[in-house]
Amino acid sequence: MLNINHLSFSYEENLVIENVSFEVKNGEILGILGLNGAGKSTLLNLVAGFLPLAHGTIQFQYAPLSQQSIAMLETHNYFYPHLTAQEYLHIFIKKEKLVDIQAWAAMLDIPLNQEIENFSTGMKKKLALLSILILDRPVMIFDEPFNGLDLESSFLLKEIILKLKAKGKIILLTSHVLETLTGICDRILWLKRGNVERIFEHDSFGNIEKILKEDWTKLDTLHHLL
Numbered sequence: 001m002l003n004i005n006h007l008s009f010s011y012e013e014n015l016v017i018e019n020v021s022f023e024v025k026n027g028e029i030l031g032i033l034g035l036n037g038a039g040k041s042t043l044l045n046l047v048a049g050f051l052p053l054a055h056g057t058i059q060f061q062y063a064p065l066s067q068q069s070i071a072m073l074e075t076h077n078y079f080y081p082h083l084t085a086q087e088y089l090h091i092f093i094k095k096e097k098l099v100d101i102q103a104w105a106a107m108l109d110i111p112l113n114q115e116i117e118n119f120s121t122g123m124k125k126k127l128a129l130l131s132i133l134i135l136d137r138p139v140m141i142f143d144e145p146f147n148g149l150d151l152e153s154s155f156l157l158k159e160i161i162l163k164l165k166a167k168g169k170i171i172l173l174t175s176h177v178l179e180t181l182t183g184i185c186d187r188i189l190w191l192k193r194g195n196v197e198r199i200f201e202h203d204s205f206g207n208i209e210k211i212l213k214e215d216w217t218k219l220d221t222l223h224h225l226l
C-alpha cells in the first residue's frame with residue numbers, strides 16, 4: 001500500500017500541490033488526469049523523491065517510502081548522448097541480468113550497440129522504459145508513458161503495465177488521453193490546480209468526460225473567436 005498524506009509543494013512562492021492525499025493498493029493502477037499545469041508531474045516527482053518533500057508524508061507498506069522501492073519513467077528523458085544503449089543500461093543493472101536485457105531490447109527494437117545520440121524520440125522512451133523495468137521496483141510511476149511510442153510499442157506497454165499490476169506492483173500513470181486511462185486504470189484521480197478534485201472509481205469511468213466538460217469554460221470563448 002502506498003499512502004500519500006497531505007502533500008504540499010511550492011516552486012518559490014507558487015503553490016502547485018496543495019494538501020494532496022490518496023492511497024494506492026498493491027496491484028492497483030491509479031491514473032492521474034488534469035489539465036496542463038495542474039501539477040501532475042510535480043506530484044509524481046515528489047512521490048519519486050526527485051523534488052524535496054517539505055510538507056506531508058509518503059509511506060509504502062506503512063513505513064517511509066525509500067528511493068529503493070520506486071522507479072519512475074519521466075516525461076522527458078535525458079541521456080549522455082555518446083553512451084550506447086547497452087552502456088546506459090549497465091548503469092542500472094548487474095552483469096547477470098545481461099541476457100534479460102538482450103531479450104527485452106530485441107522485443108522493443110532497441111539497438112543496444114548504437115549511440116543514444118542517434119535514437120529517435122520513441123527509441124529513447126523505450127530505452128528509459130527498459131531501464132525502469134530492469135530496476136524492478138514495487139512502486140512504478142509512468143508520467144505520460146505512451147507519448148512518442150508507435151502503435152505496436154503502445155500496445156506492448158499497455159500489456160507490460162497490466163503484467164506489472166498482476167505481479168502486485170503499485171502503479172501511478174498519467175495520460176492526456178482519457179481512453180488510455182480508462183482502458184488500463186482501476187481508479188482515476190482528477191487533479192485540478194494542485195488539488196484532488198475527485199477520485200473516480202471504475203464504475204464511474206463512463207461519466208468522466210461529461211463531468212470534465214462541465215468544468216471547462218473555454219467553449220463559449222471559442223464560439224466567439226471562430
Ligand SMILES: Nc1ncnc2c1ncn2[C@@H]1O[C@H](COP(=O)(O)OP(=O)(O)OP(=O)(O)O)[C@@H](O)[C@H]1O
Pocket residue numbers: 011014016034035036037038039040041042043
Ligand atoms: N521547475 C519549475 N519551476 C517553477 N515552476 C514550475 C516548474 N515546473 C513546473 N512548474 C509550475 O508548476 C505548475 C505545475 O506544473 P506541472 O508540470 O507539474 O503540471 P502538469 O500537470 O504535469 O502539466 P502538463 O500536463 O502540461 O505536463 C505549473 O504552473 C508550472 O508552471
